[in-house]
Amino acid sequence: MGAVRLSGVRKLYGAVEVIKGVDLTVEAGELVVFVGPSGCGKSTLLRMIAGLEDVDYGRVEIAGRDVTEAPPARRGVAMVFQNYALYPHMTAFDNLAYGLRRAGVPRDEVTRSVRETAAMLQITELLARKPGAMSGGQRQRVAIGRAIIRKPEVFLFDEPLSNLDAALRVEMRSQIARLHHDLQATMIFVTHDQVEAMTLADRIVVLNAGRVEQIGTPREVYHAPANLFVAGFIGSPAMNLLPATLGPAGVTLPSGIVLGGRRGAGEPVTLGLRPDRLLLAEENETQLTGLATLVEHLGDESILHLVAGDGQKLTVKLRGDAPVRIGETVGLRLDLGGACLFGADGRALPQG
């Protein structure tokens, strides 16, 4: 299994720069997830690693070898696509065998490899079928088989689960996690689904408009976002971002309420609080009030959507069924444990 190293990688479509200088190392055996909003360049970056898009500037190394100019088949990568991309006119067997045949692998070895891979993914009974006669989940397993069979240095997944229904997605997600564990393979996984990113990744790369905003473990990205973009993007419901100042007594809300914590000389900051850090308050400990505009009961938890007096939108996550109705004014207490502070430039201030 090989590491992937990107140095100063850039991509231009005409005058538009879609990848603006990415430096990144994916260690051997690591599962890294690229996550970001639509059009942020995550799929383009993956396709550049695969060799399906030209690298205009910079360098791509796989397993210590410069592959910037190498064709896709010579990079030691295999890719699983969102729409499976199985050859519709070939049986599952031929789909799995196609790459090996192109590589000149002898016929009986091809048959043996296909059988082994099919057994591993429990798709042996599908081998004689064409993709049109398979369900979405079965097609995705065959597509994964086609990637595994070539024993690549690096696996690339381009939103492989987004065409599956919710139950199947959970199943396939755990299958990919198991595969990563069993093969100890280097994997790069593109998704816009945060749950996939958080559950699968060893490290997450958050991309925005062709730039890397943050690289870190799921915990780091969630608990210590590097900037306002990451804070707003990672986590569902999103982090509450409240304007505040750092006064001599600590973090101060526009209403004058002093929350304490870090002190300053009155510089403006943004206070980031996860929805579970806003708590229902007794009357005498209320720090912030908001009018409930929507209450979502999810069974084990409730999500309140509030609008504060100054028009600031707030999201609160409470355990169990919240005793709040739409139109009710709710008093809140802020738990600053785990709060994030961002300076005027949008970057996180050092914690502590």
Added chain:
Amino acid sequence: MKTQRRGWMGMLGYHALMLAISAIFLLPFYWMAISAFKTNAEIFSNPVTWFPDPIRWDNVTALLARDDFPVVRQFFNSVFYAGTVAVLVVLSCSLAAYAFGCLRWRGRDLVFGLTVCALLMPTIVTFLPIYIAWSRLGLTGTYWPLITPFLFGDAFFIFMLRQFFMGVPRELMDAARLDGASEFRIWWQIVLPQVRTALVIVGLFALVYTWNEFFLPLVYLREREDLPLSVGLFTFQSQRAAEWAASMMGALLTALPMVLLFLFTQRLFQRGLSTTGLK
């Protein structure tokens, strides 16, 4: 009740109009078909006879036996000419359409634009210099000038196939590239099987166009034995102007294969026309 009745009347009117228009289009064909089985005298009889009585089946054998109109030989010439062109068009145009529809390269849209511009160029404009070139090569009087150009595609069919090729998911080709297939192999093994219907449609169109092609075989071919049916029939008619029944039988035999082909493949033709925006 009233609206239902109006709807029914409307349908009746619509179908009556369609039948009348169809009759106008079918009448010459019907006239050709019945005249082929009449004598010359019956064709010009007054009042007009709308069905031959008796049906002169021996007109068929009489025509096939003629020395001045080698129908069978010319039929096979047409089969060879139209068949070869259809196969070449499918191969060459699908290669070009793959490059225009599935590959990304600098200047692609410009080159495609120029290719489509070739559609606007009447054959007659480029005919003379091309004729001189073939003449210098000493290949006039053969099928080479008629067939060879189709090795290099045809603007109309390239345009038509490109539309179909653009519908093939890009990921299929990407997957094949990752599997180590060359571009030629991707075209042949991955993309062509996805557009089989389009290839059949293009082949059929090319077959019909070439079967009916008149001008180029007329100017390039000389010997009667070498002519395709389209030109053979014309030559026969211009030399035997008075033999209407034989001419009509020749016309019927020329038209019949394409009519039968159309009847069996009507659905594909309709799809081809709607894809190119011709209908």
